[in-house]
Amino acid sequence: MASSSASVAASASSTTTAQTQSPKLPYTVTRLSSQVAIFKPQEADIQPQATQAPNLVLFASWMDARDVHIMKYITQYSVIYPSSPILLVKFAMKGMFASVANKAVQPAVWYLRSLIDSGVLSASPPRPEILVHIFSNGGCTTMQTIYEDFQQKTGQAFPLHAAVYDSCPGLYVFRTTYHAFMVGFPAGVLRMIAAPIIAIMIICLSAWHSRPLRFLTGDDLLSRNSKAHNDPNLVKQTNRSYIYGKADAMVDWRHVEAHSRAAMQKGFVVRAELFDQSPHVSHMRYDGGRYWKIVTDTWEKNTKAI
Numbered sequence: 001m002a003s004s005s006a007s008v009a010a011s012a013s014s015t016t017t018a019q020t021q022s023p024k025l026p027y028t029v030t031r032l033s034s035q036v037a038i039f040k041p042q043e044a045d046i047q048p049q050a051t052q053a054p055n056l057v058l059f060a061s062w063m064d065a066r067d068v069h070i071m072k073y074i075t076q077y078s079v080i081y082p083s084s085p086i087l088l089v090k091f092a093m094k095g096m097f098a099s100v101a102n103k104a105v106q107p108a109v110w111y112l113r114s115l116i117d118s119g120v121l122s123a124s125p126p127r128p129e130i131l132v133h134i135f136s137n138g139g140c141t142t143m144q145t146i147y148e149d150f151q152q153k154t155g156q157a158f159p160l161h162a163a164v165y166d167s168c169p170g171l172y173v174f175r176t177t178y179h180a181f182m183v184g185f186p187a188g189v190l191r192m193i194a195a196p197i198i199a200i201m202i203i204c205l206s207a208w209h210s211r212p213l214r215f216l217t218g219d220d221l222l223s224r225n226s227k228a229h230n231d232p233n234l235v236k237q238t239n240r241s242y243i244y245g246k247a248d249a250m251v252d253w254r255h256v257e258a259h260s261r262a263a264m265q266k267g268f269v270v271r272a273e274l275f276d277q278s279p280h281v282s283h284m285r286y287d288g289g290r291y292w293k294i295v296t297d298t299w300e301k302n303t304k305a306i
Contacts, residue, residue, distance in 0.1 A: 025078045027086075032107035039074060039086040053081040054299060055121055055129035058108075059088045060146075062167070062281050063138030073133070073284070080296060084131075087111060089146070091138030101145045109149050116159070123159060128238050128302045130161040133295070135281050136251065137222055140169045144228040147235055157233070162302040163240040164295055167281045169226050169259055170251030226255075230263050238302040239269035241294050243283050250280040271298065 027039040057077055061070055070088065077086055089108045094100050115121040121129050134143050150158045229235055240263065244256040253274065260272045273294050278286030 025075060026082065027074075027078065032111060033104070035090040035092065035104050036107040036111070037088045038111065039088065041078075041083055041085060053084045054131040055084070056115065056131075057081065057084050057086045058130055058132045058143075058161075059086055060132065060134045060139035060142040061088065061090050062136035063091050063093055065090060065135070065138075076284075076288075076292060080292065081131075089142050091142050098145075101141055102149060105142060105145045105149060109146060109153065112146075112150065113154070121159060123154070123156060125160055128159075128161045128299075130159060131295075131299050132161050132163040133166070134163060134168060135166045136168050137170055137225060139166075140225045140229060141221065144225050147228065151234060157236045160236045160238060162298050163237050164298050165229075165240060165242045165244075165256075166283065167244055167248055167251050168256065169222065169229060171222050171226060171255045226259055230259065230266050230268070232266055232268070237268060239271070239298060241271040241273060241298040243273050243275065243291065243294055245275040245278045245280075245283055245286075247275075247277050248280045269301075271301075 025039075026042045028042060030038040030040065032038065059070070059073065059077075070090075074086060074088075077084065087108060089105060091101075092104070112121070116123050132143065134140055147158045242256055242260050244251070244253050246253050257272060257274075260270050264270050271294070273290075275283045275286060275290075284291040
């Protein structure tokens with residue numbers, strides 16, 4: 001598998017103003033594909049840490065996330081867990097097709113298995129070595145695919161881990177699905193052309209997965225996601241935190257709360273954190289201090305949840 005290394009500064013986009021530029025971070029970047037990259041700390045820049053850091057942070061981004069936005073999270077991880085490598089797995093709209101999603105995660109699964117084979121990670125750790133950070137339904141789809149592919153290839157569940165769910169998972173309803181698809185279209189003629197096409201597509205998908213046809217078509221993508229992440233035979237977690245908001249136009253906060261309640265009924269250790277005013281995957285921007293306290297608490301709690 002071909003890969004290339006470069007400093008992280010090359011992959012961090014600069015801002016629109018000439019005076020403000022993305023900081024140079026203590027990582028080298030190895031790209032395994034257009035959607036998978038490894039951020040590896042540079043040894044000389046690693047500082048001692050008061051608490052044990054994850055052996056790996058697995059970052060499953062939201063649909064069509066821009067690098068400049070992803071890098072804001074990578075930047076903060078370089079501060080709180082400077083010794084932890086980060087495995088970034090992006091999600092593109094075409095990943096809604098199972099065959100495409102499966103192909104997209106193959107480099108990530110290959111890398112995870114190589115870490116286990118080399119002894120960097122354990123296949124059955126007594127406590128989590130991986131912190132999984134999941135964003136939106138795109139990130140949920142990515143992780144569902146990784147969980148399933150890992151189990152299929154190894155015959156065992158993805159290793160025990162702690163997880164943060166940011167703005168997810170949601171269920172399939174017209175309003176939120178429409179907003180999710182339309183966010184990528186800027187205001188103007190293109191958006192006007194896309195709007196009726198997207199609306200018709202959503203209506204058709206809704207009819208395709210409606211109750212009369214469900215015995216033939218099965219559950220829709222988001223329903224499959226929701227069920228998979230609460231399957232204790234597939235997902236092995238010490239604890240998880242949900243970060244979600246009432247101002248989210250793309251994922252209904254009530255769907256997230258329903259998922260968290262179902263998770264507790266299945267035996268998962270759950271923390272739910274509702275943000276009143278921040279939109280979809282914008283909770284860090286709205287209250288960064290609270291956001292990253294939830295993330296670090298989630299990781300530190302994992303030793304108490306075993």
